[in-house]
Amino acid sequence: MDMDALFKAAWDAAANSYSPYSHFRVGAALLAEDGSVIRGANVENRSYGLTICAERGAVMAAVSQGKKRFSALAIATPDADYPVGPCGACRQVLSEFMDSAAPVRFGGRGGQQVDTTIGALLPHDSLYELGDR
DSSP: OOHHHHHHHHHHHHTTOBOTTTOOOOEEEEEETTSOEEEEEOBOOSSGGGOBOHHHHHHHHHHHTTOOOEEEEEEEETTOSSOOOOOHHHHHHHHHHBOTTOEEEEEETTSOEEEEEHHHHSTTOHHHHTTOO
């Protein structure tokens, strides 16, 4: 699957967002090593600390299906005029399941997109430095 198709899957996933407080929908699509795509959408809660980001939601859904290695990620933020990258917590969780060279694309409704890697989003990650991968 190419990154354009993965980004489209993330964009479609954002439609399932539950974001009544921020009105900021986010969709994520993970490409598993077996070629399947696992989607996630942000789920807010009035106790804001209990909110789950789309990226972590996709990881949790994938792991619950037995998928623990991912080769690419796309994130869509249709309510933003500019690309919005993953938060720090999501970067940390994603680095647990993806190689540092894994491609990441994120973008908003303005059409601009950022193409990067997990390693660029979380440089000097000790998991990679320790060689535990």
